[in-house]
Amino acid sequence: MTVLLSATNIAKYFGGIRALKDVSLTIKAGEIYGLIGPNGAGKTTFFNVITGLYPRDGGDIVFDGRPLHVDSPHEVTKAGIARTFQNIRLFAEMSALENVMVGRHLRSKGSVLGAVLRTPAVRAEEAAIKAKAMDLLAYVGIAAKAEVRAASLSYGDQRRLEIARALATEPKLLALDEPAAGMNATETAALRALIEKVRADGTSVLLIEHDVKLIMGLCDRVAVLDYGEKIAEDVPAVVQKDPRVVSAYLGVPYEQ
Amino acid sequence: MLLNKSPRIGIALIGIALAILPFLIGMSFGNAWIRMLDFALLYIMLALGLNIVVGFAGLLDLGYIAFYAVGAYIYALLASPHFGLHWPLWAILPVGALVAGVFGMLLGAPTLRLRGDYLAIVTLGFGEIIRIFLNNLNAPVNITNGPKGIAGIDPLAKSIEIFGYQLHSLYLIYYLFVALAVLIIVVTLRLENSRLGRAWVAIREDEIAAKACGINTRNVKLLAFALGASFGGVAGGLFAGFQQFVSPESFGLFESIMVLCMVVLGGMGNIPGVILGAVVLTVLPELFRHWAGPMQVALFGQTYIDPESMRLLLFGIALILVMRFRPMGLLPSARRKAELVEHA
Ligand SMILES: Nc1ncnc2c1ncn2[C@@H]1O[C@H](COP(=O)(O)OP(=O)(O)O)[C@@H](O)[C@H]1O
Ligand SMILES: [Mg+2]
Numbered sequence: 001m002t003v004l005l006s007a008t009n010i011a012k013y014f015g016g017i018r019a020l021k022d023v024s025l026t027i028k029a030g031e032i033y034g035l036i037g038p039n040g041a042g043k044t045t046f047f048n049v050i051t052g053l054y055p056r057d058g059g060d061i062v063f064d065g066r067p068l069h070v071d072s073p074h075e076v077t078k079a080g081i082a083r084t085f086q087n088i089r090l091f092a093e094m095s096a097l098e099n100v101m102v103g104r105h106l107r108s109k110g111s112v113l114g115a116v117l118r119t120p121a122v123r124a125e126e127a128a129i130k131a132k133a134m135d136l137l138a139y140v141g142i143a144a145k146a147e148v149r150a151a152s153l154s155y156g157d158q159r160r161l162e163i164a165r166a167l168a169t170e171p172k173l174l175a176l177d178e179p180a181a182g183m184n185a186t187e188t189a190a191l192r193a194l195i196e197k198v199r200a201d202g203t204s205v206l207l208i209e210h211d212v213k214l215i216m217g218l219c220d221r222v223a224v225l226d227y228g229e230k231i232a233e234d235v236p237a238v239v240q241k242d243p244r245v246v247s248a249y250l251g252v253p254y255e256q
Numbered sequence: 257m258l259l260n261k262s263p264r265i266g267i268a269l270i271g272i273a274l275a276i277l278p279f280l281i282g283m284s285f286g287n288a289w290i291r292m293l294d295f296a297l298l299y300i301m302l303a304l305g306l307n308i309v310v311g312f313a314g315l316l317d318l319g320y321i322a323f324y325a326v327g328a329y330i331y332a333l334l335a336s337p338h339f340g341l342h343w344p345l346w347a348i349l350p351v352g353a354l355v356a357g358v359f360g361m362l363l364g365a366p367t368l369r370l371r372g373d374y375l376a377i378v379t380l381g382f383g384e385i386i387r388i389f390l391n392n393l394n395a396p397v398n399i400t401n402g403p404k405g406i407a408g409i410d411p412l413a414k415s416i417e418i419f420g421y422q423l424h425s426l427y428l429i430y431y432l433f434v435a436l437a438v439l440i441i442v443v444t445l446r447l448e449n450s451r452l453g454r455a456w457v458a459i460r461e462d463e464i465a466a467k468a469c470g471i472n473t474r475n476v477k478l479l480a481f482a483l484g485a486s487f488g489g490v491a492g493g494l495f496a497g498f499q500q501f502v503s504p505e506s507f508g509l510f511e512s513i514m515v516l517c518m519v520v521l522g523g524m525g526n527i528p529g530v531i532l533g534a535v536v537l538t539v540l541p542e543l544f545r546h547w548a549g550p551m552q553v554a555l556f557g558q559t560y561i562d563p564e565s566m567r568l569l570l571f572g573i574a575l576i577l578v579m580r581f582r583p584m585g586l587l588p589s590a591r592r593k594a595e596l597v598e599h600a
Binding site for chain 2: 051072074089090091094103106108109112116126129169
């Protein structure tokens with residue numbers, strides 16, 4: 001399989017804290033790649049660095065065969081990485097549909113003049129944006145809530161909406177930061193089916209998750225971060241038995 | 257409502273109402289009130305421009321009146337004896353809009369990373385800088401004529417005679433302002449429901465998420481500043497031609513706050529709300545000014561409080577009441593209304 005994302009020696013400091021210490025990992029096209037680790041290990045920071053939200057202090061990123069310019073998040077999204085946030089970030093006052101329509105911004109081009117003159121081209125594009133957004137709401141299973149304000153949606157639906165909005169940018173890699181957090185068992189099962197569907201439809205997935213069962217059942221490969229360092233990377237069955245991983249999670253020193 | 261069932265009939269009725277309104281008002285109350293009507297229309301245009309920046313994009317701008325000033329001085333310089341230029345209105349307004357738009361970008365560019373209070377303070381400073389420039393650009397080369405201002409500006413319209421009936425210029429100016437206000441309303445409505453309009457609201461709601469959605473927030477914010485400023489520039493030009501006099505005094509911080517109040521009072525981000533806010537805040541203070549004096553005389557036999565200062569007092573009280581009882585404005589946008597109902 002071809003490599004989709006390769007991050008080499010990524011470093012990030014927050015003052016004295018080394019949040020990421022030379023983290024390297026590669027994600028292959030078509031993969032569901034898990035990123036796990038205890039709280040504060042640096043998983044979210046890794047997302048923030050590769051999506052351009054935080055400038056990195058070292059390392060290189062190659063995405064889809066090209067060096068990734070990570071100084072502006074919208075360029076990263078344009079290159080094909082879309083993400084969700086650990087603490088959901090929706091456009092609260094907008095409807096579910098409008099949220100996804102915003103996600104189409106990048107893949108549409110209506111100009112100021114076009115909007116003011118309402119040219120046929122702009123009207124056609126608006127209709128297409130709306131239709132595509134409706135499709136995506138149906139895809140994640142919340143089409144019935146299209147007109148509901150994002151802030152009034154249930155927690156699980158908000159997570160789905162965030163995924164729909166990210167998919168609207170037509171990513172090659174979908175990065176999900178703890179999408180199952182706060183979900184009950186039924187919702188988690190549905191989420192799992194959704195992630196598998198996304199992959200089947202050709203989008204690779206980078207998944208941060210705490211739910212070990214979900215990770216182990218879903219991911220092709222898993223990397224483990226601990227104190228900003230990658231301590232393991234392999235198929236789930238191997239990672240699960242790695243003594244360093246076990247000790248990182250249980251807080252037992254590795255030597256014993 | 258009639259408007260929903262048959263939009264064409266609704267629009268026709270509104271058109272007829274707008275056409276005869278100045279005659280009704282002029283005949284019942286006199287020309288001073290048509291003048292006020294004209295001012296209300298001017299403020300509608302101004303407030304709709306600020307609404308793009310504050311209401312849609314969520315960028316608190318306290319220096320907005322600077323763009324009104326730029327538009328007004330452009331008109332004053334191009335159509336007055338000051339430089340001996342007498343450009344026609346249709347040629348000046350686009351220049352005013354363009355120059356004000358450029359000034360909008362000049363303000364926007366350095367403030368892109370600022371939000372909330374910080375942005376408010378920087379924009380406030382920008383507004384004052386423009387005013388101070390206008391005050392001092394009379395030496396070494398006299399451009400603005402300094403604090404004395406520029407007088408003798410070409411009027412927007414002259415009274416004409418139709419079928420032997422003398423039609424006061426205030427009426428013609430009214431129709432000009434209605435036409436331009438309608439144009440600005442249509443442009444704003446179309447922008448609101450466009451790719452750009454959604455991007456503005458997205459930035460207002462969550463800038464980081466907007467970036468993650470692929471929105472180039474820098475460009476989109478600059479566009480908000482530029483477009484909002486260009487509306488202000490158009491309104492400013494009309495103001496100069498209407499008053500036939502401009503001076504830096506008209507463009508102080510209080511004016512900025514007044515326009516901001518129109519946007520907030522009516523319902524931020526909601527176009528009908530902003531229009532209502534502009535009308536209410538133009539008309540109410542005038543009403544107070546007309547009534548406060550005579551009423552005091554009738555009640556107490558003399559005036560204790562100068563009607564002019566009472567006007568500001570009542571203005572403040574009205575704002576406090578609105579913020580207390582209708583925090584989302586007189587006419588909140590549909591979204592915000594839904595939220596209020598849900599929490600009720
Ligand atoms: N914006 C920030 N400023 C300062 N420190 C931060 C910031 N973001 C994360 N950190 C620190 O970096 C470390 C990694 O955090 P994070 O990436 O959120 O961990 P995880 O997502 O794995 O739980 C933590 O020690 C956290 O306190
Ligand atoms: Mg995290």
